[in-house]
Amino acid sequence: MIDTLKRRFGLLGRNISYSFSKGYFTEKFNNEVFFGNTYENFDIDEISHFSGLLKNNPDLKGLNVTIPYKEQVLPFLDKLSKKAALIGAVNTIKFTKSGKLKGYNTDYYGFKKSLKPLLQTHHKKALILGTGGASKGVAFALDELGILYTFVSREAKENIIDYNLINATTFDNFQIIINCTPVGTSPNIEACPDLPYEFFTEKHIAYDLIYNPEETQFLKNAKKHGATIKNGYDMLIFQAEKAWKIWNK
Numbered sequence: 001m002i003d004t005l006k007r008r009f010g011l012l013g014r015n016i017s018y019s020f021s022k023g024y025f026t027e028k029f030n031n032e033v034f035f036g037n038t039y040e041n042f043d044i045d046e047i048s049h050f051s052g053l054l055k056n057n058p059d060l061k062g063l064n065v066t067i068p069y070k071e072q073v074l075p076f077l078d079k080l081s082k083k084a085a086l087i088g089a090v091n092t093i094k095f096t097k098s099g100k101l102k103g104y105n106t107d108y109y110g111f112k113k114s115l116k117p118l119l120q121t122h123h124k125k126a127l128i129l130g131t132g133g134a135s136k137g138v139a140f141a142l143d144e145l146g147i148l149y150t151f152v153s154r155e156a157k158e159n160i161i162d163y164n165l166i167n168a169t170t171f172d173n174f175q176i177i178i179n180c181t182p183v184g185t186s187p188n189i190e191a192c193p194d195l196p197y198e199f200f201t202e203k204h205i206a207y208d209l210i211y212n213p214e215e216t217q218f219l220k221n222a223k224k225h226g227a228t229i230k231n232g233y234d235m236l237i238f239q240a241e242k243a244w245k246i247w248n249k
Contacts, residue, residue: 006036008059009247012050012073012093013066016041018186020211020236021064028244047072054101062247063093064240067182070107070133077103087140089133092243104246107137110239111209112144115176118205118228119145123175127152129193130180131160134209138180147176163194171199177222179208184216192217202226211236 011021025039042053047069054060054076065073070089074080077090078100084090090103126142126149128135135151142149156162177200183191195218200206206222209232219229 006038007061008038008040008057009062009064010040010042010060011064011066012042012044012053012069014043014045014068016043016066018212019066021066021240024237024240025244047076050076061095062243064243065091065093067132067134071136074103077101079103081105083108083140087136089136091133091137091239092246094246104243105137105140106239106242106246107134107235108141108144109242110235110237111138112141113238114230114232114234115141115205115207116145118207118230119147122203123205124148125150125174126176126178127166127170127174128178128180132180135180138178138209150174166195168196168199171196171201171204175203176205176207179206179210179216179218182210184208184213184218185210186212189213190217192221195221197221198225200225200227202228204228205230208232209235 011019019041022039022041028034029037029039044053070091073090079102081104084103084105087105087108090105091107092104094102096102126147128138128149129152131151131153139149151160152163153160154162179193181193183193200222204227206219206227207230208216208218210216211231211233214231223229
């Protein structure tokens, strides 16, 4: 069935010229089946500009949301899906027929679906590097998979450890290390989270939400010591297709 409706979608974020979503959906919409749909970047300096964006683009039907607005956008929404409310972060917005904005989280779905094939029985606990909006979806997915997790940040707080505490014992106890920070993203491809990489083994999974470059320094360092590595590309595809289903249901 050919989709002949002229509908506008887009990505909300800051400094998003590199965006995966625009390229992905533009390519998707070039298929004649989706004729009439368009996708564009809405790059705003701060979330307070979101109201003006909505006013100036009354024909929008859906948005993806990326760094740094996955949490900041919540007060602007009329409603949240049950899972988005539990996660506390949104990466997909649907404009309902009544003109309301409803927030969803498809990050957790994409991450869960991409991680699951790598899991073995000894993968019981995970370290989540970073505490931003993306990390919340990751934590929710790990909960659903029955994997215990601990957050890592530059400053230790309640339920969060800092990088200085990570040592050989940590690596013995945590078999999955997930980078949810932007450290190592192009163009700063030589940067990586501050970890003792020598403690990675073939029993570890190193997962980086970054997809550009394809193999970050974090992944390269872990791979040297035998770890199974995975970047965020599949996660992005799974979450994008989930968003497309939400916009069309």
